[in-house]
Structures are given as structure tokens and as C-alpha cells.
Amino acid sequence: MDTSDDLRFDRGDGTPGRLRRQLSRLLGMTSAQASRVASEALAPLGAHKAHFVVLAVLAEGGPASQSEIADRARIYRSDLVAVLNELAEGGWIVRAPDPADKRRNTITITDRGRGRLAEIEAVLDDVNDRVMAPLSEAERAQLFSLLGRVNAHLASGGGASPAP
Known part of the structure; x- marks a missing residue:
């Protein structure tokens, strides 16, 4: 399962520059994290x-x-x-x-x-x-x-x- 750390777009020097320049990657990872936060917040309501x-x-x-x-x-x-x-x-x-x-x-x-x-x-x-x-x-x-x-x-x- 992805954790918020797994979905970090940029890990500083550990992230190749080519990856940091990809908008689709940034949007996808940001979307996955935002969706996770929303799902966790809605779970107590069912x-x-x-x-x-x-x-x-x-x-x-x-x-x-x-x-x-x-x-x-x-x-x-x-x-x-x-x-x-x-x-x-x-x-x-x-x-x-x-x-x-x-x-x-x-x-x-x-x-x-x-x-x-x-x-x-x-x-x-x-x-x-x-x-x-x-x-x-x-x-x-x-x-x-x-x-x-x-x-x-x-x-x-x-x-x-x-x-x-």
C-alpha cells in the first residue's frame, strides 16, 4: 500500500531531475495523496x-x-x-x-x-x-x-x- 512518503514527488537529491520535470507525475502523486486524505476523512462517516x-x-x-x-x-x-x-x-x-x-x-x-x-x-x-x-x-x-x-x-x- 502506498504511504504518503511513497507518494512524495521530490525526495531532494534522490529524485532525478527528469522525474521532477514531469507534470503528469507531480499531478498523479498529488492526486493520490489528496484522494487518500479525503478517503480517510470520509471513512468514519461510512x-x-x-x-x-x-x-x-x-x-x-x-x-x-x-x-x-x-x-x-x-x-x-x-x-x-x-x-x-x-x-x-x-x-x-x-x-x-x-x-x-x-x-x-x-x-x-x-x-x-x-x-x-x-x-x-x-x-x-x-x-x-x-x-x-x-x-x-x-x-x-x-x-x-x-x-x-x-x-x-x-x-x-x-x-x-x-x-x-
């Missing part, structure tokens, strides 16, 4: 990041089909079923036949689910604060802005390899 994502999608976008949730949340449809089952067991969502199409279900967040969302969000806000502790508020905003721009660039095909 929650997962996917619970937060689905509840947030439903709270902000309203009731939706499983397919719509998968698209909005960017969760694989095969993974979404297990997440929805867990959320339904907790009473945080309800499934009901779609009045417009009886072949599919509409998923809706419950009042209890809105409370759960707030509980998870508070934990994740604390995680964000701990992860970004070395940064000022301005630096945090700048980091989100810069990473958002890089992500948008890559999503639009900007990082694709040229055709042979």
Missing part, C-alpha cells in the same frame, strides 16, 4: 467521494435518470449502480418510475440526503483546507483557475498526440 458527487449532482440538477446522473457526475454507469444502492439503503435518495417513461427510474435526493450532502461537504471542505494549507487564499484561487484551464485544454483535445 461515506465515499462518489456519494458526494452523486448527491451534489442531484441537489443542484434535480431528479435524473441513472444515465443522466452518470453523464453529469462522470461516473461509469457500471460503478454508479453500487453507489445508488448505497445511497438508497441510507435513505439519501429514492428511486421511482419515471412518469414519462415507465421503463426507467428517476432518482431524487431526499431531505435526509441533503443533510448527508452537507455533512460530507463539511468534511471535504476541511480536507481542502488541510491539503492546501501551505497556500494563501489567492494562491488557492489561482491553483483552481490554472488547473481548470489546463483541464479544459486537455478535454478539448489540446493535449492529443499529433497524427503520425
